[in-house]
Amino acid sequence: MRPACPELHVITSGRHERDHVLRMAEAANKGGMTYLHIREKHRTAQEIAEWVEALAGIIPRVQIIVNDRVDVAAAYGCGGSHLAYHSLSPEAARRILRSNQLIGRSVHSLEEACLAAEQGADYLLYGHIFASGSKPGLAPRGTEELRTIVSRVDIPVIGLGGIRPELVPQVMGAGCKGIAVLSGITDAEDYYKAARAYREALDHWEENTG
Ligand SMILES: Cc1ncc(COP(=O)(O)OP(=O)(O)O)c(N)n1
Ligand SMILES: Cc1ncsc1CCOP(=O)(O)O
Numbered sequence: 001m002r003p004a005c006p007e008l009h010v011i012t013s014g015r016h017e018r019d020h021v022l023r024m025a026e027a028a029n030k031g032g033m034t035y036l037h038i039r040e041k042h043r044t045a046q047e048i049a050e051w052v053e054a055l056a057g058i059i060p061r062v063q064i065i066v067n068d069r070v071d072v073a074a075a076y077g078c079g080g081s082h083l084a085y086h087s088l089s090p091e092a093a094r095r096i097l098r099s100n101q102l103i104g105r106s107v108h109s110l111e112e113a114c115l116a117a118e119q120g121a122d123y124l125l126y127g128h129i130f131a132s133g134s135k136p137g138l139a140p141r142g143t144e145e146l147r148t149i150v151s152r153v154d155i156p157v158i159g160l161g162g163i164r165p166e167l168v169p170q171v172m173g174a175g176c177k178g179i180a181v182l183s184g185i186t187d188a189e190d191y192y193k194a195a196r197a198y199r200e201a202l203d204h205w206e207e208n209t210g
């Protein structure tokens, strides 16, 4: 059986205005994005809801994942909600979201991963794997613990942090179902080309394993 298409999650930067993100989302989607995470920690629920409505005119609503604001994801019928360390637990989020809406959880250790899986998360984001401008001065976690997590939980794990197209084989080789990217796409001059490069790397990672 052919394995499912590897996932490319694109995360908004928190530094760009809505119209800029709309352009980025449209181009990244053409390039092969699977999900767009609205991670705009400083914005209100009302602003995030406006972003969802505007984005839903450009990409399918099921591809929109709202970081932290489970209420917005539920009220606006998004693909799901991504929970950070400080968010509701997956169990609590499930009381609000429909069964077809995804619940993701950021994890940074085997212990957090096992707990999130027990609590009903649908997928995990593990990171940061490589040095990332999003986590300045914090040592990257690498792929060793990631491999252990993949072998111990029965939900998909998505790798995150410092991932460039040439690093994709290392992340997929550790057993991930896909990758999540922030700066590699949101800081690119050409969003389509950048997303395309990640999509190619994901679709052909086995051929590029050293
Ligand atoms: C051990 C540990 N705890 C929490 C964080 C940061 O929280 P996280 O859920 O990853 O949210 P983001 O800031 O990454 O959106 C961490 N990095 N490490
Ligand atoms: C939310 C988050 N947590 C760790 S890295 C990251 C964002 C990924 O950043 P980048 O792809 O720019 O390294």
Ligand SMILES: [Mg+2]
Pocket: 106, 127
């Ligand atoms: Mg994190």
